Amino acid sequence: MSTVFSKIRDLVSSFLRSSESYEEAVGIFVKELQKEMIRADVNVRVVSELTSRIKERALKEEPPPGVLRKEWFIKIVYDELSKLLGGDTSPEPFPKSFPWIVLLVGIQGSGKTTTAGKLALFYKKRGYRVGLATTDVYRPAAYDQLKQIADSIGVPFYGERSGDPIEIAKKSIKTLLNEYFCDVVIVDTAGRHGYGKEEDLLKEMKYIAESIKPSEVVLVVDASIGQKAFDLAKKFHEWTPIGSIVITKLDGTARGGGALSAVTATGAKIKFIGDGEKLEDFEVFNSRKFVARILGLGDIESLLEKFRAIEESDEIRRRLEKAVAIGRMSMRDIYHQLKSIKKLGPLRKILDLVPGFSMLKIGDEVLRGGEKKMDVWVSIIDSMTYRELDNPELVDKSRARRIAVGSGRSISEVRELLNYYELVNKMLRDLKRGKIRLKGLDLSKLGGGSGE
Ligand SMILES: Nc1nc2c(ncn2[C@@H]2O[C@H](COP(=O)(O)OP(=O)(O)OP(=O)(O)O)[C@@H](O)[C@H]2O)c(=O)[nH]1
Ligand SMILES: [Mg+2]
Incomplete structure (x- = not known):
């Protein structure tokens, strides 16, 4: 079946494979896109607005680290198509008046x-x-x-x-x-x-x-x-x-x-x-999900995954920066990291792009143990109360036993997680006191950084 979307998919594939310079390839892509959309009876004004926005962004924007310029272009196309179909705001599905x-x-x-x-x-x-x-x-x-x-x-x-x-x-x-x-x-x-x-x-x-x-x-x-x-x-x-x-x-x-x-x-x-x-x-309806679905084949699918991974690693970075700034990481942050790492799957290498991530070795411990260890720790954290999450120091012998039973894990596994939590926090305290330095993380940007 040939729809305008399958045509766009083809255009994307040839764009990624083309040997022309970036600017030339963008020019060709935009021209072909225009042709296909007009052929598909999409309103001419809509087409020209779409393509000029794509072109403008393509020539102006710098991709984030780890992403090729050509790959970032696909992200731009994906963004703009999503906007055309409804943008970032989800439609309001509920009644606006009664009846x-x-x-x-x-x-x-x-x-x-x-x-x-x-x-x-x-x-x-x-x-x-x-x-x-x-x-x-x-x-x-x-x-x-x-x-x-x-x-x-x-x-x-x-x-x-x-x-x-x-x-x-x-x-x-x-x-x-x-x-x-x-x-x-x-x-x-x-x-x-x-x-x-x-x-x-x-x-x-x-x-x-x-x-x-x-x-x-x-x-x-x-x-x-x-x-x-x-x-x-x-x-x-x-x-x-x-x-x-x-x-x-x-x-x-x-x-x-x-x-x-x-x-x-x-x-x-x-x-x-x-x-x-x-x-x-x-x-x-969610336009981004929809565009990902209709364009989501082959080349594009793996790219979109990479973009999702970048968004995920941005969140990890934000939390990490905050943890470094205050010299403390909560059990909730650790939980978030474990979940993100799992979600990223084979793309977790992208985490190396997060400044300080590899140095802090967060997740490494778990990575060595593989997926299984991650599941173990996630299930243990799931069995902790909110109070325990915010104050892991509260977890004494009897609480550890309760958590172990609740999560179907052993007490030594609960201990292992708590030890890890302490290790990470000790490292963060040392960082804040300036005892150790973190390569790649610009502490000067952080309020109350390491300078004291
Ligand atoms: N796979 C799939 N089938 C659907 C979906 N929506 C409807 N159908 C099927 O499409 C057929 C037609 O659905 P109807 O809801 O009867 O369509 P209609 O517009 O009311 O049809 P008329 O009243 O004859 O005009 C049925 O066999 C439905 O089960 C869907 O989202 N996915
Ligand atoms: Mg009917």
Whole structure:
């Protein structure tokens, strides 16, 4: 399948392999990206803004240590694509007013009815009184399908097997609000009109929307339809202004190129994604995660992992600097390090880039023992109380025994962790008193550093 995303993936691969100079390679990449996106019907202005931002950052930014300039460029592309799809702020999935009425629209089979159930479950779990309604009188099983879903999650349902969808929509709102006191109502619609004409269906959506005045019209888009999504989304948007988008079937082979098109065609934001047939297979959209997922193959996957590792090591550095500044490291810091090191996996070499990390030998002890030791220590810390975490000195014989039993470890393993904690803290105290020096860590930048 060829979507704009698979094209971008190809561009990235050839960019990384190209033998041209960095500036030349950026130029080629940007030009090709423009071409591909315009071919994919992405709005021309959107394309030119995107590419000029990429170019500007590419020529200005210096990559962090350990990252090649070409690799950093991919991070820039990844950032900017994420921004295009919604940026760093997650969409607000909760009702902005009450009652919150959602009208689901979309073509046949896009996943509207399933999404209605997923949304209902999502809101119900979060304490809202949800009601489900169907206006689909064309597909014989539509009524039963949604009714069954409503019963399975235990929310009220309104529908009629035949009749005028506009009247049914009005009645469903009245019933669910006045008789069931719902504060969220989700209205499902048909994907195919009785006469099979697309325009009739679109007209019907429009009339339903006008008569029930939903808080939000939600367009349901099947991830696998690729570039057709643009025309489709545009058409729906012309008839009924789209407020937000749900992308479904992201668990399939499709890689969601249509999502970008749907967003640019309507100007609406993606709020949720569906990635499975079960009602639980549903989550709030996160653009960075989404872009990582659709671009996340081969070269890019390992790069993105490296960037995540850099972010992780930044956090370790922050904590380490603080520990050096105050001459103390808490058990919580140690816990964070153990977890980070584990998360980094084979990328933990990146930790050598953290100033002072290797000198302080934090984690080394554990690294020598391998993953197993890390798990042992993490489980021991998990069994400590907050008071013990903040004051490990409190851990006497009886507390050590309790922790050992709680974590299913031996007392000597608990001791080992406590000894390690003391060793690290002694080192930090010595550092602060200036007895030892730490190479690579700029202590002058730290308040209350080693100078005293
Ligand atoms: N794998 C997968 N299947 C899905 C997802 N969402 C929906 N489906 C399946 O897609 C098919 C169509 O889903 P429906 O919810 O009935 O779609 P619809 O838009 O209501 O269809 P019409 O009412 O006929 O227009 C069903 O078999 C669903 O189980 C998803 O996120 N992942
Ligand atoms: Mg349906």
